[in-house]
Amino acid sequence: MRKSLILFICIAAVICSPGLWNAAAGIGALSSASAVLYEPDSKRVLHGKGADSPRPMASTTKIMTALLAIELSPLDRVITVPEQAVRVEGSSLGLSGGDRITMLDLVTGMLLESGNDAANAVAFAVAGSIEAFVRLMNRRAKEIGMKNTFFATPSGLDEDGHRSTAYDMALLAAEAIKNPVIAKICASKSALIVFGDPPRKVRVTNHNRLLQLYPHAVGMKTGFTKKSGRCLVSAAEKDGVRLIAVTLKAGDDWNDHIKMYEYGFSLVELVAFPAQDLPDLDVAGGRVNKVALKMDAPPSKVLLKEEKSKLRAELSLPKFLIAPVKSGET
Template identity: 50%
Template sequence: MKRLLALFLALVLLFSLTLPCLAAAPSVSAKSALLMDAATGQVLYQKNAFVRLPMASTTKIMTAVVAIESMALEKEIEVSPEATGIEGSSIYLYPKERLTMEALLYALLLESANDAATAIAIAVSGDVDTFVQKMNEKATALGLMNTHFDNPHGLDGETHYTTAYDLARLASYALSNEIFQKICSTYKMKIPLNTDEGVRVLVNHNKMLHLYEGAIGVKTGFTKKSGRCLVSAAKRDGLLLVAVTLHAPDDWKDHTAMLDFGFSRYTRVTYAEKGTYTVSLPIVNGKAETLTALNSETLAATLQSTR
């Protein structure tokens, strides 16, 4: 297995040394920014990416992750009166209105509904504080050491913060879940209005979905304290990139520049698909002379591109 790993690393080094740097690093308006390869966690560009800052409604990425991992989508939820009348973005839930977890997740990620975030928190954990504790436990489990949540919706809090780096890692993790990826990449969805009074039409606030080729999400955010926050992701030719900006006056332009930089400068190179590369290893003092080893994972790397 060591021989297999050595060969893989040698190929990565060879390609890294021979492929030229083509695109200049982007200039962004954001106070903090980062571009990451979602598959490997490799940082392709960063600006003040390890500075703690408020993150507004990009908080809801973690809210969705905890909810998806805690409760079935088809579970019907009775909206707690405590979840109604929350300030900021809202779908104006009615007390005791009944909606599925799936419908509330669409409201959370498309319309950035603070009332939906609160309803989800209470449904999953019984109260908001216990749910927020779960959010922080998940952050710790993911190794997000510079992230702390005070609430499930992203309104400003004294100890409500993250970094662009942590947020990119969280988004990369979230996008590995097919349910999350499907919801955050949806542009428009209809959900019930107060059970039988009609429908709500939810429209995704993330303009990158129609501004940028290959965009698949992720989440917008804004408060006066945090400024404009945005997490976006796009996929081309097998390369999935996640871009994050915090406190960015011109976030759409920033993300277009970062993603253009990433796709023009880097490419995903696959050396061996899972289960397709074998190597024969000698056995000392064994019943057999050799052992055939098979790669259990796809061997791939993100390298500078010649395009």
């Protein structure tokens, strides 16, 4: 008598190649002071230029603000906008003190229209003050691994010490885009939100022109201040591969990102390991003496195309199992 046992089988890609930090033939010169092209599956940098140099990052800051809003507050929560939140310069959603708006619509307006008033309203709603929210931002940055980042504002307006690096912002983007709400908003060209007294519908438009210029772009966030210059954090997906690109202080960020993506997608591919035929495994102390093994799913990995020839699949199993063993156990 046999039972089916589902096991996670560890198949490792044995690769010994360093990250690629230097410009390669074909990518060309970039206009940005800092840039990085990051592959989050393998956590590999495919291209970097001043990637660890701290710089102001303008409204790309709002990626962190949105992430915390979604992680720490129900999206259907109705927020009453405090007067302090709307006293802010720069891009605005047009909120007034006393307006009522859901957290989801605040996040949508913040990511698409880049409303600084919306970012402040999120901070007050989540933490009670700008200062308390900034502490949450910096704590979350440490959790993500952003070692050269300091947040001083939820909006990204110029303020002393407010800074990050292209590499750190790529880590933030990789974390944030895993959230389906953020991914959906950032991929939208526009959206309808509701706020005001009385409530009114307002259409907000995505400032990220890369969605129109590059067919594989799937979103993220633009930014600009006089101090930071043009900043852009973006993501693109092609043939199962997701890449993250970041530029800070760029003269031509759209083309910088397209150049990096074309380069990156020419380098890497998603490699699926073949399904393995698994042996039956002995069971000690049970009502049956063998169980059939079933692979949960063949694993896959994003690799440099030149690495495919260096792959080695290893199957590691115990000599036997000790009862009780349940069908479908992993």
